[in-house]
Structures are given as C-alpha cells and as structure tokens.
Amino acid sequence: MLGCTYGTLFKTTVAGGSYQEGLSINMQGVPPGYLFSEEEIYVELMLRKPGQGELTSPRREADVPIIYSGVNAADTMPGFKNAGYTNGTPLVILIPNVDRHFEHIEQYQLTNRTPRPGHASYASYQKYGSWDDSIGAGFFSGRYTSSIVAAGCIAKRILKDHGIEVVAFVREAAGIRMGDMPVDEIKKKAAAYREVRKHYDPIYLDIFASGKMKSSMRFFEKAAILAELEKRIPDIKKPVYNEQEIREKYGINPKLFCPDAEVADAMYAEILRIMQEGDSSGGLVEVVVTGVPAGMGEPVFNKLDGELGRLMSIGTVKAVEIGVGLKAATLKGSESNDAMRVENGKVVFTSNNAGGITGGLTTGQDIIARVAVKPTPTIAKPQLTIDKVSLENKELAAVTRRDPTIVARMWPVVEAYTSLIILDAYMQHVAYQAMKRKG
Numbered sequence: 001m002l003g004c005t006y007g008t009l010f011k012t013t014v015a016g017g018s019y020q021e022g023l024s025i026n027m028q029g030v031p032p033g034y035l036f037s038e039e040e041i042y043v044e045l046m047l048r049k050p051g052q053g054e055l056t057s058p059r060r061e062a063d064v065p066i067i068y069s070g071v072n073a074a075d076t077m078p079g080f081k082n083a084g085y086t087n088g089t090p091l092v093i094l095i096p097n098v099d100r101h102f103e104h105i106e107q108y109q110l111t112n113r114t115p116r117p118g119h120a121s122y123a124s125y126q127k128y129g130s131w132d133d134s135i136g137a138g139f140f141s142g143r144y145t146s147s148i149v150a151a152g153c154i155a156k157r158i159l160k161d162h163g164i165e166v167v168a169f170v171r172e173a174a175g176i177r178m179g180d181m182p183v184d185e186i187k188k189k190a191a192a193y194r195e196v197r198k199h200y201d202p203i204y205l206d207i208f209a210s211g212k213m214k215s216s217m218r219f220f221e222k223a224a225i226l227a228e229l230e231k232r233i234p235d236i237k238k239p240v241y242n243e244q245e246i247r248e249k250y251g252i253n254p255k256l257f258c259p260d261a262e263v264a265d266a267m268y269a270e271i272l273r274i275m276q277e278g279d280s281s282g283g284l285v286e287v288v289v290t291g292v293p294a295g296m297g298e299p300v301f302n303k304l305d306g307e308l309g310r311l312m313s314i315g316t317v318k319a320v321e322i323g324v325g326l327k328a329a330t331l332k333g334s335e336s337n338d339a340m341r342v343e344n345g346k347v348v349f350t351s352n353n354a355g356g357i358t359g360g361l362t363t364g365q366d367i368i369a370r371v372a373v374k375p376t377p378t379i380a381k382p383q384l385t386i387d388k389v390s391l392e393n394k395e396l397a398a399v400t401r402r403d404p405t406i407v408a409r410m411w412p413v414v415e416a417y418t419s420l421i422i423l424d425a426y427m428q429h430v431a432y433q434a435m436k437r438k439g
Contacts, residue, residue: 152416303360
C-alpha cells in the first residue's frame with residue numbers, strides 16, 4: 001500500500017489495521033540522545049482511544065504502545081549512560097490490538113457486502129477487490145489514527161526542546177461554538193485535561209502508575225503484560241469521573257476537551273441528544289502552534305499552509321482553513337491585511353488573519369488552523385446502500401460499535417499530525433539557515 005509515509009527530514013511510515021494484530025510506526029530522522037517512554041506516549045494515546053464514555057465507541061482498545069527499536073539496549077561503553085536513549089536509527093513503535101473479539105468480527109462479516117454510506121468501504125473494495133481488509137474498515141478505520149498520535153508525541157517533545165509548542169482543542173461540536181480564549185490559558189487547560197485523564201484512566205493506573213510496565217523491560221516481558229491484559233479487557237470498567245471536583249479544581253469537562261467548561265457541557269448535551277435520535281454529529285478542531293521562527297517553509301509546491309492542508313489526510317476531515325480561512329472571501333483588503341509595526345526593535349502585527357503564514361512562509365506569529373470533522377458515518381438510522389458484490393439495492397442500519405461523534409477524539413490526532421508537519425518543516429528550516437552564506 002502506497003501513501004502511508006510523510007516527511008522529508010522527519011519521515012513517518014505507519015502500517016496496520018483495525019482488526020489486524022495491531023499498528024506500527026517507523027520514524028526516521030529522530031535525533032539521538034532522547035529518552036522516550038511508553039508511558040508518555042500512552043498519555044497521548046489515551047486521549048483518543050475508544051471505550052471512554054458516551055462520546056466514544058464502546059470498543060475497549062488499551063492502546064498501550066511498545067517501543068520496539070531505535071533505542072540503545074544497554075549502556076554502549078564503560079562510563080556511558082545511554083541505555084534506552086535514541087541512537088539515530090529508525091524509532092519503531094508497536095500498538096497491539098487487544099479488543100478483537102470474534103462476535104464483533106462476525107458483525108462486520110455479515111454487513112461488509114453492504115457498504116456504509118459516508119465510509120471508504122465501497123471505494124476501497126473497488127481498489128483492492130475481494131482482498132480488501134474490510135473487517136472494522138481495516139486501514140480506513142479511525143483506529144489507524146493511533147499511529148499518528150504516537151508519532152506526534154515524539155515530534156512534540158522534540159519541538160518543545162526548540163521552543164515550539166502545538167496545542168489543539170474542540171472549537172465547535174454539534175453546532176455549538178466556543179468563543180475566543182488566550183492560547184496560554186488553552187495550554188493550561190490542555191495540561192490539566194491530561195492530568196485528569198491520567199488519574200482516572202484504568203489502563204494507565206493498572207499498567208503504568210503501578211509500575212507493572214517499565215521501559216527497561218524486554219519486548220517479550222511487555223508483550224506478556226499485554227497478553228494478560230487482553231484477557232481482562234472486557235471486565236475493565238470505564239472511568240467514572242468526579243465531575244464536580246474536577247470542575248472546581250481544574251475548570252474543565254473531563255469527557256470533552258473544549259477549554260471553556262460551560263461550552264463543553266452544552267456540546268456534550270447536544271451530541272447526546274443527536275445520538276438518541278440514532279444520528280451523529282461533527283464539529284471543528286482548532287490547532288495553534290507557538291514559538292515558530294519567521295521564514296520557515298518553502299514556496300510554490302511546498303508552502304507550509306499547503307502542507308497543513310495535509311490534515312485532510314485524516315479520514316474524517318473534510319476541510320482545512322488557515323487563519324480567518326473561508327471568511328477571507330467576505331473581507332475587504334483593508335480588513336484582511338495584517339498591518340506591521342516596529343516596537344522596541346521588533347516587528348509586531350496588529351492582527352493575525354493570515355494565521356501566521358504568508359507566501360507559504362511563517363511570519364513568526366502563532367500558526368492557527370482549523371479542520372472540519374464530519375459526522376460519524378456509522379449511524380443507527382436506516383440508510384440506502386447496495387450489495388457491492390451482486391450490485392443489488394439494499395438498506396443498512398448500524399450493528400457494529402460506533403462513535404456518536406468523532407470530534408471528541410479528533411483533537412489529539414490533529415495536534416499530533418500538525419506536530420509532524422511542523423517538525424519536518426523546522427528541520428528543513430534549521431538546515432537551510434545553517435547553510436546560508438555568511439557576510
């Protein structure tokens with residue numbers, strides 16, 4: 001399968017499927033000298049995994065990663081303390097599937113001849129024929145986005161070491177939109193959201209907080225822990241949040257990351273109302289990148305805003321806008337232009353309608369992008385479809401596990417994918433600037 005690799009200097013390749021043995025991530029360009037752990041990768045993965053409550057599919061994937069290669073197995077020489085650190089070779093992460101029970105596979109088998117409207121199942125059958133991996137939608141399932149989140153975790157840490165931070169959040173869900181909030185406040189709420197989810201997540205508590213899995217263990221020891229976990233998955237309870245305590249202490253809704261807790265409550269209620277009608281809803285995810293230098297990016301075919309357009313590669317995203325986005329079509333030039341001034345020897349802008357990018361290059365302002373997330377294609381209402389083999393007309397209603405909305409799980413994917421794009425561009429920028437002739 002082509003199309004599963006992104007990047008020039010920081011290159012990420014993903015593989016796997018919804019009901020295959022799991023997923024894998026191969027990253028080339030990871031600098032040597034970094035110490036990553038399965039725990040910190042899991043903290044990101046738990047933000048998008050299913051089985052967390054009413055807003056997610058009931059599938060109970062653990063999403064516990066295993067770092068497989070790309071780090072030193074031991075200290076390489078006497079006097080060196082580099083065991084577990086990246087060594088510059090490809091960093092490979094595995095995410096085994098542990099909730100693949102036969103009754104769910106059988107449900108897919110019984111309905112795979114009748115493609116779900118809005119899903120890739122018809123188009124993928126046309127491409128791959130009878131060999132198409134259609135159980136759980138295979139590689140076209142949202143399951144594959146766990147691989148993007150794992151890779152993005154690595155990219156975010158590297159970027160942060162260079163003063164660049166990426167934060168995403170739910171800006172709109174089920175037609176309810178959040179107002180403006182300072183990005184520093186959004187970052188604080190994002191950090192609080194991660195802490196809360198860690199404290200309540202049963203897998204985190206069972207595997208990592210308990211010390212059961214350590215990075216220093218060998219692969220087979222880690223795999224044995226997951227094999228034992230697979231047997232217990234059906235009996236592991238969903239998180240039960242003390243919402244009043246969380247709201248008083250952190251000011252967030254722990255089930256949906258919209259930084260404005262009151263707006264998050266309204267979003268949550270409307271999503272559930274639509275779900276009770278047998279339907280699904282969409283929304284907007286916004287991502288903000290701070291700390292980027294001016295002049296980063298390339299012209300013409302590789303403009304940075306064009307690269308951010310690759311967020312369309314996320315299966316459920318139907319539009320990407322930078323800065324004011326579509327609203328630019330309704331503005332006058334005097335309203336759209338970001339005026340510049342010099343204050344204390346530094347260039348400042350009076351607005352950021354361009355979203356931090358002009359001519360495909362960064363201006364040094366925050367990069368701001370939004371993605372439109374479509375409603376979940378799998379719904380409970382009957383839908384018109386066909387038998388893709390016999391080409392007969394059919395009707396289909398969902399019998400498989402589904403999300404009432406995808407936007408609640410999509411913000412960490414957008415944050416991660418943006419991090420991959422920005423790190424690759426930043427590495428190219430640093431290399432180019434280092435090669436510029438002096439004087």
